[in-house]
Amino acid sequence: MSEDLVATHVLEFPGGYTRTTGPVIGRFLTELRDRRLVGVRTAGGRVLVPPLEYDPDTGEPVTEEYVEVGPAGTVQAWAWVGSPRPGHPLDRPFAWALIRLDGADTALVHALDAGSPKALRPGMRVRPCWRAATTGHITDIECFLPEVTSLVAPVRAEYRVTPGRALTRFLEGVRDGRFVGGRCAECAAVYVPYRESCPACGSVIEEEVEVADTGTVTTFAINNLPDPRAPEVPFVSAYVLLDGADTPMITLIGGVPAHEVRQGMRVRAVWVPPEERTLSMTNVKWFEPTGEPDADLDSTGGAR
Amino acid sequence: MRDVAVVAFAQTVHTGHDTGLAEPELLLPVIDEVKRATGLKRFGFTVSGSCDYLAGAPFSFVSALDAVGAWPPISESHVEMDGAFALYEAWVRLQHGDIDTALVYGFGKSSMSDIREIMTLQLDPYYLAPLGLDQVSYAALQAAAVNADRAALDEIVRRSRADGRANRYALDLPDPPTGKNTGEEFEVEPLRPYDVAPVTDGAAAVVLAAGDRARELAGRPAWITGIAHRAEPHYLGMRDLSRSVSAAEAGRAAGVDKGRVDVAELHTQFSHEEPILREALGLSGDVTVNPSGGPLAANPVMATGLIRVGEAARRILDGSAGRTVAHATSGPCLQQNLVAVLEGAVLETSA
Numbered sequence: 185m186s187e188d189l190v191a192t193h194v195l196e197f198p199g200g201y202t203r204t205t206g207p208v209i210g211r212f213l214t215e216l217r218d219r220r221l222v223g224v225r226t227a228g229g230r231v232l233v234p235p236l237e238y239d240p241d242t243g244e245p246v247t248e249e250y251v252e253v254g255p256a257g258t259v260q261a262w263a264w265v266g267s268p269r270p271g272h273p274l275d276r277p278f279a280w281a282l283i284r285l286d287g288a289d290t291a292l293v294h295a296l297d298a299g300s301p302k303a304l305r306p307g308m309r310v311r312p313c314w315r316a317a318t319t320g321h322i323t324d325i326e327c328f329l330p331e332v333t334s335l336v337a338p339v340r341a342e343y344r345v346t347p348g349r350a351l352t353r354f355l356e357g358v359r360d361g362r363f364v365g366g367r368c369a370e371c372a373a374v375y376v377p378y379r380e381s382c383p384a385c386g387s388v389i390e391e392e393v394e395v396a397d398t399g400t401v402t403t404f405a406i407n408n409l410p411d412p413r414a415p416e417v418p419f420v421s422a423y424v425l426l427d428g429a430d431t432p433m434i435t436l437i438g439g440v441p442a443h444e445v446r447q448g449m450r451v452r453a454v455w456v457p458p459e460e461r462t463l464s465m466t467n468v469k470w471f472e473p474t475g476e477p478d479a480d481l482d483s484t485g486g487a488r
Numbered sequence: 489m490r491d492v493a494v495v496a497f498a499q500t501v502h503t504g505h506d507t508g509l510a511e512p513e514l515l516l517p518v519i520d521e522v523k524r525a526t527g528l529k530r531f532g533f534t535v536s537g538s539c540d541y542l543a544g545a546p547f548s549f550v551s552a553l554d555a556v557g558a559w560p561p562i563s564e565s566h567v568e569m570d571g572a573f574a575l576y577e578a579w580v581r582l583q584h585g586d587i588d589t590a591l592v593y594g595f596g597k598s599s600m601s602d603i604r605e606i607m608t609l610q611l612d613p614y615y616l617a618p619l620g621l622d623q624v625s626y627a628a629l630q631a632a633a634v635n636a637d638r639a640a641l642d643e644i645v646r647r648s649r650a651d652g653r654a655n656r657y658a659l660d661l662p663d664p665p666t667g668k669n670t671g672e673e674f675e676v677e678p679l680r681p682y683d684v685a686p687v688t689d690g691a692a693a694v695v696l697a698a699g700d701r702a703r704e705l706a707g708r709p710a711w712i713t714g715i716a717h718r719a720e721p722h723y724l725g726m727r728d729l730s731r732s733v734s735a736a737e738a739g740r741a742a743g744v745d746k747g748r749v750d751v752a753e754l755h756t757q758f759s760h761e762e763p764i765l766r767e768a769l770g771l772s773g774d775v776t777v778n779p780s781g782g783p784l785a786a787n788p789v790m791a792t793g794l795i796r797v798g799e800a801a802r803r804i805l806d807g808s809a810g811r812t813v814a815h816a817t818s819g820p821c822l823q824q825n826l827v828a829v830l831e832g833a834v835l836e837t838s839a
Contacts, residue, residue, distance in 0.1 A: 193545075232726070233725075234615045240727075260633075261629055261729065263626075264674065266677065269604075269605070272622075280626070280628070280676075281629075282725050292615075293619070293723075322614065323618055
């Protein structure tokens, strides 16, 4: 077939094709213009929405009784349109739905603006979203929207926090490139970070001790969600039992692929240069492997 | 009732694109083929099925008569529906008793426009058409209502396309994608692109004859022992889309359940329509459905339903089946259904 012999042909009724509605459909569309939804009752008592002139079950004319229905309704079935077409009522993904309006015995076909197919479920409650100017047309309802079942509440409060005396003492040590712990005279346990009382026996801790910046990984987690405090994803956060301490401290592990981190791994703190240090844990970039053989966790006493 | 049989059937080698033939040019070979098969040059009645919206021209079916030859004047009719419904009119016309033969044909070139949107024009103009509800969208609503098993639908498409590849008249379509990670794209959820019958151009013709005339024209006429057409409400929300009451009623009226069914040719333009129709017609899992590949392998709109009758009849005419069922549909979501039962032997009592 020669491409030269292909022509575009348009079939169109300029300005649209005028149709009379008849009394029943006309009543529905008139009520629609007034933002009301009505059905018509059949001789058998059913309420047809949208109204038809004849009962589809019997072929008998419907009664002249109109019943206000909705505006809320229940979704019976839907089909999700991921890529809307030019003729579709919405220009974003939406669902076609069969909606049984409250008080109706039949379902209305319309568009449902649900955002995502995951938001849809059988029995979902929906309501019409009316166009700003109504004209007596089925598209006076722009679409249906899910009923409100949840809302998003913004929460934000600001605080001024201080570390307290014990943690300040610990951070002073970190500023100077040292880990400071406290020894409980009663329990003989060394707590890192430094604290002023023993959480086990309640005694006041009076002895300050410095522990090593090397230690053993007791347990760890591989994190796949980004965190502003971590260098990259995935990153490893671990409990490290510093040599000379009896309680582990949570830190980052770096300088090693995440999948190679293991319990018992020997690690050492990586300090930022002295001139960059502040009263902050960021002085420790992370802990990295020392290359020593793994420690026996039982001999370290594990995490308390 | 007069016994009426299909005595000849012809169809084009359907294409998925416009081959450059105008409709009368598409029709001429199939009309010629059934004339040669029967030796008939004139028919008691001629009736066609087509859709002017496919060509976008009013009374476009009139020009198709060029392929038939209408002088001296012939007795002719047309339905703005699939050719299967024209065949129903021909069957009724033959019951009048004054004529013995009828020519039925259907044709369509859906490559000329966007069939999804052309079909919107057939919807009611008050409640559905203004929404821009397209053909695949309303079919997807029915697929959602019937909630058919995805693996079963995939198998229907795979089987139909494989059968279509073995049918020289149907399109050559590949197996649908398989496995969990393929075919993730929905056309309109829950329908995938391959659940939808392909765009197809084509035509078909059938010759019906009554009584002894049928016996003269074919060695083994395919007798129409039952035929019925039933409709449901047009509006989708007025019916239970998960089943087809009208197909069931038409099947009962045509007598589908009065005997064994060797083959059923069903007008399934979407894969999920097969389980709906199987249930409505009481066709068990072991009844062979659409051995031609069916509409999922070739869908020349307005000839597709007539081809179901032709394919069901062909298996009687060639002796490969004893009793077959043909189904044709019209309107959104299987709104109207026509069912015919074709048999090689006709009971004495009905003669």
